[in-house]
Amino acid sequence: xxxxxxxxxxxxxxxxxxxxxxxxxxxxxxxxxxxxxxxxxxxxxxxxxxxxxxxxxxxxxxxxxxxxxxxxxxxxxxxxxxxxxxxxxxxxxxxxxxxxxxxxxxxxxxxxxxxxxxxxxxxxxxxxxxxxxxxxxxxxxxxxxxxxxxxxxxxxxxxxxxxxxxxxxxxxxxxxxxxxxxxxxxxxxxxxxxxxxxxxxxxxxxxxxxxxxxxxxxxxxxxxxxxxxxxxxxxxxxxxxxxxxxxxxxxxxxxxxxxxxxxxxxxxxxxxxxxxxxxxxxxxxxxxxxxxxxxxxxxxxxxxxxxxxxxxxxxxxxxxxxxxxxxxxxxxxxxxx
Numbered sequence: 457x458x459x460x461x462x463x464x465x466x467x468x469x470x471x472x473x474x475x476x477x478x479x480x481x482x483x484x485x486x487x488x489x490x491x492x493x494x495x496x497x498x499x500x501x502x503x504x505x506x507x508x509x510x511x512x513x514x515x516x517x518x519x520x521x522x523x524x525x526x527x528x529x530x531x532x533x534x535x536x537x538x539x540x541x542x543x544x545x546x547x548x549x550x551x552x553x554x555x556x557x558x559x560x561x562x563x564x565x566x567x568x569x570x571x572x573x574x575x576x577x578x579x580x581x582x583x584x585x586x587x588x589x590x591x592x593x594x595x596x597x598x599x600x601x602x603x604x605x606x607x608x609x610x611x612x613x614x615x616x617x618x619x620x621x622x623x624x625x626x627x628x629x630x631x632x633x634x635x636x637x638x639x640x641x642x643x644x645x646x647x648x649x650x651x652x653x654x655x656x657x658x659x660x661x662x663x664x665x666x667x668x669x670x671x672x673x674x675x676x677x678x679x680x681x682x683x684x685x686x687x688x689x690x691x692x693x694x695x696x697x698x699x700x701x702x703x704x705x706x707x708x709x710x711x712x713x714x715x716x717x718x719x720x721x722x723x724x725x726x727x728x729x730x731x732x733x734x735x736x737x738x739x740x741x742x743x744x745x746x747x748x749x750x751x752x753x754x755x756x757x758x759x760x761x762x763x764x765x766x767x768x769x770x771x772x773x774x775x776x777x778x779x780x781x782x783x784x785x786x787x788x789x790x791x792x793x
Contacts, residue, residue: 536601540679542702561602586652617726624696625719648690
């Protein structure tokens with residue numbers, strides 16, 4: 457069975473090369489007898505042009521309508537979610553996925569329902585990590601990823617992003633009595649980051665550039681990173697400030713922890729979708745832009761950042777920043793780095 461499987465895989469991988477294979481088989485006499493008019497050069501030229509034209513149409517059809525067509529045929533939209541990205545996408549005390557990004561994703565789903573005239577469209581939620589989210593979007597296993605993913609130029613080579621729905625800065629979470637006030641204070645200390653995040657890349661760059669001698673620990677997710685910090689195995693946890701506030705809210709005594717440090721970057725969160733799927737992106741962009749302009753997004757912001765949230769009913773107390781106010785006035789999908 458293995459050879460047959462290999463043959464199948466190769467045939468799948470080489471579909472895009474069908475045109476050259478047709479060209480190589482044209483001299484076959486059986487083919488020419490079926491199409492005697494091809495013996496003339498003008499006719500053959502027209503034939504090749506027609507193949508190229510229709511081949512391009514066939515390939516092009518998947519780019520603008522691939523995901524929407526897949527959703528329409530299956531009657532389900534698959535959304536990637538996070539397990540512990542408080543308050544964007546995480547499990548509450550009832551093991552339900554909740555959060556600011558999750559609420560905005562529901563608005564995108566409603567827009568898809570209207571676009572496809574599918575009032576009974578189902579949502580399938582799939583948990584992802586910082587390391588698995590991009591490959592799952594690239595492979596088509598996810599239609600949309602709605603968590604806390606930074607839109608940057610490097611990632612835009614791999615996937616597409618919706619309009620920005622949040623803007624953050626990368627800082628540090630430390631114990632209040634640690635004596636750590638800024639990044640230079642981390643020299644020679646252990647620092648934890650979540651694997652696959654932009655913070656992981658930034659802290660390595662800082663460590664190498666300034667020869668700080670930090671020991672950098674990479675945890676699998678934000679929850680594990682905070683556990684490492686709480687256990688004392690790390691002196692600081694570097695991440696986006698809004699996510700650090702979410703982790704702090706999970707602590708037994710949130711007041712024991714403070715967010716400090718000069719921001720090392722300003723980042724824009726967007727929802728990920730398959731690269732160059734312009735039609736699906738247009739639906740997602742329009743849904744987010746409408747929410748940001750008509751006040752819905754600000755209402756959701758107050759719900760998740762200025763009010764008690766699950767699981768412990770704590771208030772993150774993060775007022776709407778000037779960056780967010782500008783975003784709501786002018787929705788866009790521009791990366792900030």
